[in-house]
Each structure stands twice: as C-alpha cells, then as structure tokens.
Amino acid sequence: MEPDYTVPNRSSISNALSLKYSDLRGQISAIVANSTALSFTTDIWTSVSMEAYMAVTCHFITQEWKLSDFVLETKAFQLSHTGINIAQQLGDAADALSIPNYKRVAVVHDNASNMKLCTEMLKKEPEKWGNVQGVCCSGHTLQLCINTALTQDRIRRTVAAARNLVGHFKKSAKATAALKEKQTQQNVVDHKLIQDVATRWNSTCEMLNRLVEQRWPVTAVLSDPSITKKGDRTLDLTADQWKLAQETAEVLGPLITLTELLSQEANLSLSATVPMLFNLKKRHLSPEEDDSPAIREMKKTLVTEIDSRWQLLSLEPGSIYLLSSALDQRFKHLKFLENEKKDLVYIEVVRLAEHLHQQQTVPEMEELSGSHGEEETAAAVPPPKKKRWEISMLMQSDDDEEEEEHGDSAKKEMEQYLKDTTKVQSEKYSPWWKQNSDRYPKLAFVAKHLLCVPATSTPSERIFSKAGYVVNKTRSSLLPENVDKLIFLAHNMKRV
Structure with a gap:
C-alpha cells in the first residue's frame, strides 16, 4: 500500500524500545520517590525456554489516596533459589529505584521455605529494609488449608470418582455429543463439564458444582446402553456421593469468594483478611444440625487449619x-x-x-x-x-x-x-x-x-501471565534484558 515506506530493522526497534523503557523508568522513579510507603510482592517463574525469572512488584497509596502498583523488574534468576539469593535480587530491585529503608513496609510471598527465609534475611538488614514485615500470601495459605480438608477419606474418594466421571466425557466424543442431546431433552442449561486441575483447588469446587448441575443428563447418558459400554456405567456416582459432592461444593463456595476478594488489586485486602476469616468461621464453617459427618469433619478441619496457619487465636x-x-x-x-x-x-x-x-x-x-x-x-x-x-x-x-x-x-x-x-x-x-x-x-x-500491603502475591503471578505472551514458543530466544523491558512496558505504560 505504501511502497516507499521502509520497514524498521531490528536495531531500530530495539533502540526505540530501550529509549521508551528508560523514559518510563524515570517517570516511575519520580512517582515512587513521591510515595509515602511501599510494599512488595515477588515470585519466581520458569519460561518455555526453561529460564527462571523473578518478578518484583511494588504497591503504594498515592497522594490522591488511590491504590497503585508497578512492576519493578522481571529479571533472569540464574542462581540457586535460596532465600539469601532471593533477598539479594529483591534488594537490588528496590535499590535500583533508590527506595529508602523507611518506605519499605512489607514483602508478600508464598509459603515456600526459601521465601520465608528471604524475609528473615531482609529483617537482618535494617539499614536497607528498616522494619520490613514478611507476609505469606493469603490465597496460597487458604489453598493449603483446603487441600488438607479435601484429604478426608470420604471426600477424597468422592472427588476422585467425580474426576474419573468427568474424564470419561472429556475422552469420549460420543458421550459428549449425547450429553448435549440429553441437556436439550431435559431442558438443562447447555454447559460443558469442567475437569479440575491439581494445583487449583477452586477448580475442584467448579468441577463439583458443574457436575451436580448436570447430574441428570450425565446419569441419562451413562444409563443408555447404546452410548455407554457396560463397564463404564459404574462411573456414575452413588446417591451418597452426589449429595456429598453438592455439600462439599457449598462449603468451598464462600472460600472461592474470599480468595477472589483478597486477590483483587483495587481492594484494601490485607486489612480485610482477619475480619473476613473470623466471619467465615462464624457464618459458614460452624457445624449445622443437618450436616453429614463428613461435612462436619471437613468444617472442623478447615477451622483448625485456618486458626493454625494464621494464628488467629494468638x-x-x-x-x-x-x-x-x-x-x-x-x-x-x-x-x-x-x-x-x-x-x-x-x-x-x-x-x-x-x-x-x-x-x-x-x-x-x-x-x-x-x-x-x-x-x-x-x-x-x-x-x-x-x-x-x-x-x-x-x-x-x-x-x-x-x-x-x-x-x-x-x-x-x-x-x-x-x-x-x-x-x-x-x-x-x-x-x-x-x-x-x-x-x-x-x-x-x-x-x-x-493499607498499601496486598493480602496475596497474585500481582507478581499476574506478571507471569503477561510474560507467557511475551516469551512464547516463537519468541523463546529473547534475551533476558529484553524480556524485562517488554514486560515492564506492557504492565506499567497504562499505569503512569
């Protein structure tokens, strides 16, 4: 369309990227210098090219009393993932923007032992980190509580049976087509079954909810000999398992809501964590008369785990x-x-x-x-x-x-x-x-x-979602410094 236009070469684009990065970093340095206090989140991620990257984000309240955040860096982490090395790289990220010690309030991280050691090392450097606090990610802590509750024998077997049942429909195109037909016949909403993921407890709740919603179309498909082989008909859940699946999903539902609220960047989340946990225990995890023994035990385990991991009573x-x-x-x-x-x-x-x-x-x-x-x-x-x-x-x-x-x-x-x-x-x-x-x-x-401290480390984890688009299979040879610049620009440009 424009024959006289010369497409910029790689060097031109690279130079333009570096200039934009330097300009934006200068603007962010000025904004951070004008802030009253900052908190940080950090996490480590492995790219498709098997290179480890450590993301660091900062969070603060502006002079207009708005929550704001920036990604400070997403740098290659070539050392062993020890607490000492993580603390060193985190310190370098804060020092690069000349963030004084009296502004460094807290570091939010997951429950890994190396991350906990990292904050312990930072506390030993008051000249750099002042009275910084280490805060474990509430989302990850809640996941550990729920994982323990789901190990109860009856619930574990029910979840495993539900997983196998959903897996059968995922593998069989014939069963999936028949399920769609049965949904139409029974006037049930046309939803696909959800397969849970081991690392996402909320996907287990979503799987059980969806399966309970589609119970009768699923049962109709399994009981139809023209669709389902005789050996596969045993995949259907028993009446007790269907009931337990529904009750388990009802118990986990409020926990999903709590996790979502604490993970939203626009919320004052750390200040809401303990009040919400006490409210959760009082309103949703207190035993009721019609609870089955398995659900009573599940609620008791959740309360015990929450009290222990957050030390609510002490x-x-x-x-x-x-x-x-x-x-x-x-x-x-x-x-x-x-x-x-x-x-x-x-x-x-x-x-x-x-x-x-x-x-x-x-x-x-x-x-x-x-x-x-x-x-x-x-x-x-x-x-x-x-x-x-x-x-x-x-x-x-x-x-x-x-x-x-x-x-x-x-x-x-x-x-x-x-x-x-x-x-x-x-x-x-x-x-x-x-x-x-x-x-x-x-x-x-x-x-x-x-109030600038987030309750979860999801801000740094969201950086890795952006990084997944930047460092993909067709761009796996990007230099680490260019990865850092691209993610820095992608996240921060719309925030300045």
Whole structure:
C-alpha cells in the first residue's frame, strides 16, 4: 500500500524500545520517590525456554489516596533459589529505584521455605529494609488449608470418582455429543463439564458444582446402553456421593469468594483478611444440625487449619493484620476481638503513629546532610516493644507542652477516629481517608503505610501471565534484558 515506506530493522526497534523503557523508568522513579510507603510482592517463574525469572512488584497509596502498583523488574534468576539469593535480587530491585529503608513496609510471598527465609534475611538488614514485615500470601495459605480438608477419606474418594466421571466425557466424543442431546431433552442449561486441575483447588469446587448441575443428563447418558459400554456405567456416582459432592461444593463456595476478594488489586485486602476469616468461621464453617459427618469433619478441619496457619487465636496486638484492620474504616471497631485485646491494638497504632511522626522528618535531614550513620539506623528500627504497664502509662499520660507543639496527639486522634461515624459509599481504594486525612494527620500517615500491603502475591503471578505472551514458543530466544523491558512496558505504560 505504501511502497516507499521502509520497514524498521531490528536495531531500530530495539533502540526505540530501550529509549521508551528508560523514559518510563524515570517517570516511575519520580512517582515512587513521591510515595509515602511501599510494599512488595515477588515470585519466581520458569519460561518455555526453561529460564527462571523473578518478578518484583511494588504497591503504594498515592497522594490522591488511590491504590497503585508497578512492576519493578522481571529479571533472569540464574542462581540457586535460596532465600539469601532471593533477598539479594529483591534488594537490588528496590535499590535500583533508590527506595529508602523507611518506605519499605512489607514483602508478600508464598509459603515456600526459601521465601520465608528471604524475609528473615531482609529483617537482618535494617539499614536497607528498616522494619520490613514478611507476609505469606493469603490465597496460597487458604489453598493449603483446603487441600488438607479435601484429604478426608470420604471426600477424597468422592472427588476422585467425580474426576474419573468427568474424564470419561472429556475422552469420549460420543458421550459428549449425547450429553448435549440429553441437556436439550431435559431442558438443562447447555454447559460443558469442567475437569479440575491439581494445583487449583477452586477448580475442584467448579468441577463439583458443574457436575451436580448436570447430574441428570450425565446419569441419562451413562444409563443408555447404546452410548455407554457396560463397564463404564459404574462411573456414575452413588446417591451418597452426589449429595456429598453438592455439600462439599457449598462449603468451598464462600472460600472461592474470599480468595477472589483478597486477590483483587483495587481492594484494601490485607486489612480485610482477619475480619473476613473470623466471619467465615462464624457464618459458614460452624457445624449445622443437618450436616453429614463428613461435612462436619471437613468444617472442623478447615477451622483448625485456618486458626493454625494464621494464628488467629494468638495474634499479637502489633500484628500487621490487626493494625491494618484498625485503620480500615470498615473494621476499625475490631468486633471479632475481645475488648482488652482491642485496646492493645489501638495502643499499638498510637505508638506506631507517634513513632512515624517523630521519624518522618529524619530522612529529609539525612538527605540534606548526606549522613547515613546512627540517626538512619534509629529511624529504620522502631523502639523495642513496651511492656503492658508502660503502654498503659503511654495512653494515660498527656504532655501539654508536647501537644501544644505538635498539635493533637495520636491518642486524641484515635479517640476521635473511633467515635467518627462518617461513611463514604465506594467499593474501591480508600475514599474515606481521602476525605478525612486532614482531620487525622498522624493516623492517615500510618494508614498509608499499612493499607498499601496486598493480602496475596497474585500481582507478581499476574506478571507471569503477561510474560507467557511475551516469551512464547516463537519468541523463546529473547534475551533476558529484553524480556524485562517488554514486560515492564506492557504492565506499567497504562499505569503512569
């Protein structure tokens, strides 16, 4: 159509890509530098060319109180996957954007031992990572709880029988065509059966739900001798198994909803984790009179696993889960806790607010003086946790001179905040704090630190979905640095 047009060669495209990457990285550096606090997620993925890549994403709340995120890098990981090596590469990603230690709040990762060791190594470097917290992915933790519950003998055998039944229809074109015909005859919705995947527990729930929905067309196909061989008719589930399959799917349904809510990037998810888990235990996992013994045992196992893996019954008042819940307007009254423990959580929020208020100007002074000595270490490491009687004195004491100098204390802000009944009708971001941050400046500063932490590591896993399109079979020879640039641009361009 345009004979005079010269198609750019490989070098031209590569140079244009590098220039765009450098320009966008500069913009992101400026945005990150203007943020109050950041959290990170990380994970490791293997491409079709059998090269390992480690993705690092950062999450923060903007000055307009909107949740935002960027992918920092997706770099080749050629070393052994030890916690020390992961910590080193994660540190390099944060250092490349000159993210100071006092802004590094948390690292969200899966439950692998090397990832847990990684955060332990980061805690040993307060000069780089301050008081960073390691947070296990809630989605992965919930999956471990459910996998344990599904190992119960009767449920395990029912799921295996359902899997074999679905597999029969997946392998037989004749049975699939007959199923479609039976659906029309019985006026059942035309849905295909779903085969579960071992690494996705929610697919097991979807498989059982779909099978129960299509029970009578499936039974009709299996009982038709002209379609199904005599030996395959035994694939049909027994009446007890059909009932158990339905009950199991009903128990797992709310857990799927919880996982989806915690995985949505636009939600304040970490602050909702513990309140939702307590609500789940109370409303959906409490035994009912008409529950079968297998379902009762399943619910009991789920409750035990959730309590154990999240340590719900022994959460410390200074837990990042409880602190973030206290600063989420939806859950600030902490109704799932006893009154005494609530007060301790509020005390910890006040202590953290005063500490951050005192230290937020120190980094600016250090940047002007170029000093990185004892003051920087003091800013990075919070004071040791106060004893019970010391905390009580903190809440009871009231230094008039200090309050006159610094305005309302964090204690007074907390008292007013708990009495505040102002509501904002919105499902996204944190509009309540956007409208009320001027009234509670110290608490708002803490909120930006704690509410930016996602509950799951799915943001870094979603990067690998993009990476799968970039590093495909026809582009398996891409250099690792070009893979990093392409994914960086693909994810971040629409966010800047």
